[in-house]
Structure formats: structure tokens, C-alpha cells
Amino acid sequence: MKQWRDRWSGGIPRVAVVLHDLAMVWLVWQGLHRLRFGVMQSPPEMPWWSTEIALVLLAQGLVFWQVGLYRGLWRFASVPDLWNIFKACALGLFAVVLGLFLYNRLDLVSRTVLVLYPLVLMGVLGAPRLLYRAWKDSRMERGGGTSVRILILGAGHAGEALVRDLRRFGTYQPVGFLDDASRLRGSKVQGVPVLGRVEDVAEIARETAARLLVIAMPSANADAMRRVVASCERSGIPFRMVPRLSDVLEGRSLPGELKEVAIEDLLGRQPVLPDWKAIRSWLGARSVLVTGAGGSIGSELCRQCARHGARRIALVEIDELALVTTEASLKRDFPDLEFIPVLGDCGDTAVIEYAIGAAQPEAVFHAAAYKQVPLLETQLREAIRNNVLATETVARACHQSGIGTFVLISTDKAVDPGNVLGATKRLAEMLCQSLADQRGTRFVTVRFGNVLDSAGSVVPLFRKQIRAGGPVTVTDPEVTRFFMTIPEACQLILQASAIGSHEAVYTLDMGEAVPIRLLAEQMIRLAGKQPGRDISIAYTGLRPGEKLHETLFHADERYRATAHPKILQAEPRAVDAEQIHASLRKLREASQRYDREALAQLLRQAVPEFQPVGQHAPIKEDSPTVVAFPSRTARKL
Structure with missing residues (x-):
């Protein structure tokens, strides 16, 4: 049949x-x-x-x-x-x-x-x-009286392919192209005329009675996309875009699917292009273990490991729903791989030893961490227990088991810590340095900034506030942050792990800092509304532990280029291993007593550069100065 x-x-x-x-x-x-x-x-x-x-x-x-x-x-x-x-x-x-x-x-x-x-x-x-x-x-076309009339922005290969796809379905009727190339003016692509420039979209859309705009410029950079989106917004007509080829290949979009313009499409930086050959050469046929495997970074890291050659992946996660969801998704997309789910706290020695014994991993990615800055200011004990003591448990287990590589996923907030999150992550970095030796486990630290659309990040919060009708809350009109996407962050982790240095701290050249106020304004416009008219922006003031601007680089950490043009390797600052281990013992004892005052004092002693936001210590002549890359300026969205 x-x-x-x-x-x-x-x-x-x-x-x-x-x-x-x-x-x-x-x-x-x-x-x-x-x-x-x-x-x-x-x-x-x-x-x-x-x-x-x-x-x-x-x-x-x-x-x-x-x-x-x-x-x-x-x-x-x-x-x-x-x-x-x-x-x-x-x-x-x-x-x-x-x-x-x-x-x-x-x-x-x-x-x-x-x-x-x-x-x-x-x-x-x-x-x-x-x-x-x-x-x-x-x-x-004749029978599609209810078909949607669309204007296509971009008369290149993507626009031509889009017309062919739309004609097959019959629910959309292409009425014209808009393109800034003067040589295309007056010509036809697949029988559809090129009517004018992109900036004339509002006028041409009215003349052609278009009801939808489609941006067919998958290779356009962020600056060009912002100009195109601004023109579409002035027209008042809904708009969509053809997904980038990388999004289709990575499974984030379907071929032929029209997707909404996302905020990451408008960020002022080019995505990092990893060296997949080096990653597959290092990762191929390995068994890996990922802690925090149900989180935003952990789950994507599992997916990329599966996609690029890992043969077995152990998933350690304390949240049962996140573990079930992540495992089911991975088994559906990669049925030939072996997945070992382990429900439990990675700070529990028995849990991590069981996971290592079951998976026999050759690399461990430690993604489990608490990361909400304002919350951790009032939850010091849990911040230290999870971000520091659990890291010690996993790192020591890897060291004792002779696992080849341990990767600590850190943050740019550890560079010049001004909050509990930064201080605990900095101490976790120092712990890894203290355990490193040339004969045993290779300890790698990877730092990056804020991750778009991760759980608890600003983008999902803004999206929820916009759906509710506002206001969108921004802490300060001048606050800026560095951003990257979840897949990009995980690609950086794998790339840094594949480089091969025995003990290293890697950071990404993340471009220019993005003003959060302009990020909010752009997200409101992408929702088809106008800032200040349809959705208001409310400034609430900096929250506990927050700084106006983050920094990526520390003056005492000399940076050098790596094989990847966007990844820099820092020269780790010297640490006293015995002093670090003594501090960790005292922190563990204070944690067991839930002695917050002792924990605060011990954290300040272990991380001398930790200066809580709002508290100013006298500057010594020999104190380190925190710097960013030269000519770093905030770029408008």
C-alpha cells in the first residue's frame, strides 16, 4: 500500500x-x-x-x-x-x-x-x-486565497531556496524581494521581482499588502542584523528569519523552518568557531562524566560530547526531574551511546566514587554549581559547600583514580571577586591548582561570562516580564555584561580541554560588553512592542554582590594565545597548596557547624583578593590591578 x-x-x-x-x-x-x-x-x-x-x-x-x-x-x-x-x-x-x-x-x-x-x-x-x-x-497560488503574502529580505541563495520551499507548501505567497545590491534591482529571482532596498521595507510592504517579512540573510553579521531588524520593526509587520546553517546542523532549528529573531542573533560579537577536528581527536571513543548534567551547561555539554565522539557518558545530577529529562533526550537523539544516570549530590564522596567506578571515565567535566549572585550573598554556607567543598570532593576523587582530565567550569566573576559566587569559584580554581602535578590528572579551568537563556539568567527573566506586560526590571542604566550562547560556552569547554596543557586557566575573548538596558530594549522590540510606550523599564538598583561592569582578565595572569584564535591561556597565579588544603579543612568543619561568621572569615582569608561590592579596602602599592582588554567599550544592540 x-x-x-x-x-x-x-x-x-x-x-x-x-x-x-x-x-x-x-x-x-x-x-x-x-x-x-x-x-x-x-x-x-x-x-x-x-x-x-x-x-x-x-x-x-x-x-x-x-x-x-x-x-x-x-x-x-x-x-x-x-x-x-x-x-x-x-x-x-x-x-x-x-x-x-x-x-x-x-x-x-x-x-x-x-x-x-x-x-x-x-x-x-x-x-x-x-x-x-x-x-x-x-x-x-490561485487556490491559496488565504495564503500569506510575504516579502523576503535578501535575494541571495537563501532567499531563492526559500521561494522554492514556500511554493511547495502553498500557504505563503512571495510577492517580492528586498536587497541592497544595486545590480539586482529590477531583476527576478525564481520569477519573484526584486522591488527595492531593505531600508524601504515599510513603504514596499504597504504597497504590496505584505503580511509577513522573512529575513533570508543567514550569514549576516550582528551589525547588519540589527539594521535589518530595525527596518522590520518600523514597518509594524511581523517578521521571521531563515535559520543559520550552524543552527540546523546543531539541531537547534529544522531545515525550512522560519524562526523568530532571537536576541543572540543581535549580539555584537561573532560566534566562536571551534576546531572540531582537534575536539574529535581528543574526545573520540572516550568515556566522560559530567556533574550537574541536568543543568543548562551540563545538558548541552553531554549533548556535544555525544555528538562529537564520546562512547559513554555518566550523568551525575541531584535534581531527579532534570536527570530523567536529560537522559531521555540524549537516548532519543543518540540511541547507540551508553548513558549512566547517577542521582545524587556530587559533594557526597560515595556518590562520586560510585559514578567514577561505573563509568570508568577518562575525562570529568564539573559543571555542578550554584550561580545566582544575589541569592548566594545570603546563603554563604551552601555556596561554599557546593561550589568549593563539592569541587574538592570531585577533584580529589579524580586525582586518586588517575583520571586523565578534570575540567572545572568557572566564571569571569572569579577574576576579581566582588561577591560570594566569584570568591567561591576563585577558591575552587585555587584548589585545582593545588592538586595539579605533572604526573597525574590534568586540571583545566575554563572561564566565561553570562550565558544566554541559561536557567536563572537575565534573558528568560526579561522574556517572562515582557509576556506579563512589564515592567522589565534592570538594575542600573549603566550596567554591562559579557554574553555567550549555551552551545558556544560548551564548545569553548571542549576546545580548551582538547588543547592539551597540563595545568591551565582558559578564557574566551568574548568581544565587547553589552549594556543590559539596551538588551532589554531590544528584547521588547523583538516582541513587537515599543520600550517606554508598550512596556516600561524599571531601574531597581544593583542587587547584593553585583558590579556595574565585569572584567575578563587579571593583571597578574599573563595571557598568551593558543591554537584557537578566540581562546587565551592565563598563567596561573601562584598558590600555597598546604595553606589551601588547611583552609578547606577549616571550611568543611565550619560548614558542618553551619557557622556563617566563621565561613565568611575563612573565605576572606583563603581568597585575599575577595573584596565584597560596596566595601572598600585601602589600596596598597603592590596590590594587583584588574584590567580588561584594551579598547573594550560597550556596544549598542
């Missing part, structure tokens, strides 16, 4: 297509010979059927089948189908000549006919297919 449906899926049964093509072969062979011999005074007899004609049909039919002429559908006939027909006609000529030569040495076969045969046959085979497709397309 399925085969029968497939035969009819193109609108014409396949048997009818075969009969049509053989009939055209007969017609061309007979017609050309009768025209050729018709000018002779005594033409030879030309029967309507003979063994010779049967051989021609058999030879040409076999070539049609071998070339794959009947795998395509008339409904979607295009240039590749015409090329297939040309090959079939050219190869068919050789097959016919060979067959007739063996049969009768080409007796009564005109050489002129042999020259014209493939050209004429190609025309009579290709024309019906293209006419049928044009007829079906016109029927869909």
Missing part, C-alpha cells in the same frame, strides 16, 4: 511516466527518420514498428532506469532533473548505437538523426515536466 501511495505522491503514477518517456523515444526516432528520408525521391520503407525500434526502446529505457530518471517527481522538477535527462539522452544514444550496430550494422540509420536525437529527446522529455510543475505551482 505504501509503495502505491509513493507512486502517486508526485501527482502522476510512475508507470504513466515510464510509458510517456518511451512514447517520446518512439516519436522522436520515428519523426526524425521520416523528416530525414522524406526529402529523398525514393525514401526507404519506414514501418511503424520493427525489431530495430524495439531495440531502441529497450536500450533507452534501460538507460533511463539506471540514471535514476524515475526517482524524481514531476511536481518538483528542477534544474538537477534536466541535467539527469541530458545524461540519460546522451548515454542512451551510445546504448542505441551499440545495440543497432550489433544487430544490423546501423543499416538504414541516418547519421543526422543520431546527432539530433539526444537534443530533441531532451526537449520533449524536459518540457512536460517543467510545464506540469508550473501548472501545479500556479494552481496552488
Whole structure:
């Protein structure tokens, strides 16, 4: 039954297509010979059927089948189908000549006919297919009275492919292209005219009665996308965009899907392009363990490890729902890999030892952490227990088990800590340094800034506030942050892990800091509303532990380039291993007593550069100065 449906899926049964093509072969062979011999005074007899004609049909039919002429559908006939027909006609000529030569040495076969045969046959085979497709397309356009009229911004390859896809579905009617290339003005792409420039979208949309705008510029940079989006917003018409190829390949978008413009499309920095060959070479066929595997970073890290060669992944997660959800998603997308779910706290020695024993990992990614800055200011004990003491538990277990690589996922807030999150992460970095030696486990620290759309980040909060009608809350008009996407953060982690240094701190050149106020304004506009008119922005003041501006680099950490142009390696600051281990013992004892005053004092002693926001210590002449990259300025969205 399925085969029968497939035969009819193109609108014409396949048997009818075969009969049509053989009939055209007969017609061309007979017609050309009768025209050729018709000018002779005594033409030879030309029967309507003979063994010779049967051989021609058999030879040409076999070539049609071998070339794959009947795998395509008339409904979607295009240039590749015409090329297939040309090959079939050219190869068919050789097959016919060979067959007739063996049969009768080409007796009564005109050489002129042999020259014209493939050209004429190609025309009579290709024309019906293209006419049928044009007829079906016109029927869909005429019958689609409720189809949405759209303007396409960008008349390049993506725009041309989009028109072809839209015509297949029939629910959208392309009425024109807009493109800034002057050479395209007045031309047509797939029969759709190029009507003007992108900046004229509002006026042209009114003239053409367009109801939807589609941005078909998947390779446009952030600056160009902001200009295009601003023009679309002025028109007042809904707009969508064709996804980038990288989004399709990474599974974040479906081929042919029109997606909403996301805030990451407008960020003022180019995404990091990883060296996948180096990553696969390091990761291939390895067993890995990921703590915090149900979180935003942990789950994406599991997915990228699975996609790029890991053979086994152990998922350690304390949240049962997050663990179930992540494991189910991974098993659905990667059914051939082995996944070992472990429910428990990675700060529990028994849990982490069991996970290591079950998975026998060659690399451990420690993504489990508390990261909410204002909350951790009042939850010092849990911040230290999870971000520091649990890290010690996992790192020591890896060191004692001889695991090849331990990767600590840190934050830019650890560079010059002004809050509990930064201080605890800095102490976790120092702990890893104290455990490193040249013979054992390789300890790698990876720092990056804020992650877009991660749990608890500002973007989901703004989105929720916009849906509720506002106001959107921003702490301060001048506050800025560095941003990156979740997949990009995980690619950085894998790239840094693959570089190979035994003890290193890696950080990403994250471009320019983004003003949060402008981020909020742009998100409001992307929702089809106007800041200050439809959705207000309320300034609430900096929360506990928050700074106006974050820094990426510390003066005492000399930075050098790595094999990847966007990843820098810091020279770790010297630490006293014995002092770090003594501080950790005291912190563990104070944690067991839930002695917050002792914990605060011990944290300040262990991390001398920790200066809580709002508290100013006298500056010493030899105190380190925190710097960012030269010429770092906030860029508008």
C-alpha cells in the first residue's frame, strides 16, 4: 500500500511516466527518420514498428532506469532533473548505437538523426515536466486565497531556496524581494521581482499588502542584523528569519523552518568557531562524566560530547526531574551511546566514587554549581559547600583514580571577586591548582561570562516580564555584561580541554560588553512592542554582590594565545597548596557547624583578593590591578 501511495505522491503514477518517456523515444526516432528520408525521391520503407525500434526502446529505457530518471517527481522538477535527462539522452544514444550496430550494422540509420536525437529527446522529455510543475505551482497560488503574502529580505541563495520551499507548501505567497545590491534591482529571482532596498521595507510592504517579512540573510553579521531588524520593526509587520546553517546542523532549528529573531542573533560579537577536528581527536571513543548534567551547561555539554565522539557518558545530577529529562533526550537523539544516570549530590564522596567506578571515565567535566549572585550573598554556607567543598570532593576523587582530565567550569566573576559566587569559584580554581602535578590528572579551568537563556539568567527573566506586560526590571542604566550562547560556552569547554596543557586557566575573548538596558530594549522590540510606550523599564538598583561592569582578565595572569584564535591561556597565579588544603579543612568543619561568621572569615582569608561590592579596602602599592582588554567599550544592540 505504501509503495502505491509513493507512486502517486508526485501527482502522476510512475508507470504513466515510464510509458510517456518511451512514447517520446518512439516519436522522436520515428519523426526524425521520416523528416530525414522524406526529402529523398525514393525514401526507404519506414514501418511503424520493427525489431530495430524495439531495440531502441529497450536500450533507452534501460538507460533511463539506471540514471535514476524515475526517482524524481514531476511536481518538483528542477534544474538537477534536466541535467539527469541530458545524461540519460546522451548515454542512451551510445546504448542505441551499440545495440543497432550489433544487430544490423546501423543499416538504414541516418547519421543526422543520431546527432539530433539526444537534443530533441531532451526537449520533449524536459518540457512536460517543467510545464506540469508550473501548472501545479500556479494552481496552488490561485487556490491559496488565504495564503500569506510575504516579502523576503535578501535575494541571495537563501532567499531563492526559500521561494522554492514556500511554493511547495502553498500557504505563503512571495510577492517580492528586498536587497541592497544595486545590480539586482529590477531583476527576478525564481520569477519573484526584486522591488527595492531593505531600508524601504515599510513603504514596499504597504504597497504590496505584505503580511509577513522573512529575513533570508543567514550569514549576516550582528551589525547588519540589527539594521535589518530595525527596518522590520518600523514597518509594524511581523517578521521571521531563515535559520543559520550552524543552527540546523546543531539541531537547534529544522531545515525550512522560519524562526523568530532571537536576541543572540543581535549580539555584537561573532560566534566562536571551534576546531572540531582537534575536539574529535581528543574526545573520540572516550568515556566522560559530567556533574550537574541536568543543568543548562551540563545538558548541552553531554549533548556535544555525544555528538562529537564520546562512547559513554555518566550523568551525575541531584535534581531527579532534570536527570530523567536529560537522559531521555540524549537516548532519543543518540540511541547507540551508553548513558549512566547517577542521582545524587556530587559533594557526597560515595556518590562520586560510585559514578567514577561505573563509568570508568577518562575525562570529568564539573559543571555542578550554584550561580545566582544575589541569592548566594545570603546563603554563604551552601555556596561554599557546593561550589568549593563539592569541587574538592570531585577533584580529589579524580586525582586518586588517575583520571586523565578534570575540567572545572568557572566564571569571569572569579577574576576579581566582588561577591560570594566569584570568591567561591576563585577558591575552587585555587584548589585545582593545588592538586595539579605533572604526573597525574590534568586540571583545566575554563572561564566565561553570562550565558544566554541559561536557567536563572537575565534573558528568560526579561522574556517572562515582557509576556506579563512589564515592567522589565534592570538594575542600573549603566550596567554591562559579557554574553555567550549555551552551545558556544560548551564548545569553548571542549576546545580548551582538547588543547592539551597540563595545568591551565582558559578564557574566551568574548568581544565587547553589552549594556543590559539596551538588551532589554531590544528584547521588547523583538516582541513587537515599543520600550517606554508598550512596556516600561524599571531601574531597581544593583542587587547584593553585583558590579556595574565585569572584567575578563587579571593583571597578574599573563595571557598568551593558543591554537584557537578566540581562546587565551592565563598563567596561573601562584598558590600555597598546604595553606589551601588547611583552609578547606577549616571550611568543611565550619560548614558542618553551619557557622556563617566563621565561613565568611575563612573565605576572606583563603581568597585575599575577595573584596565584597560596596566595601572598600585601602589600596596598597603592590596590590594587583584588574584590567580588561584594551579598547573594550560597550556596544549598542
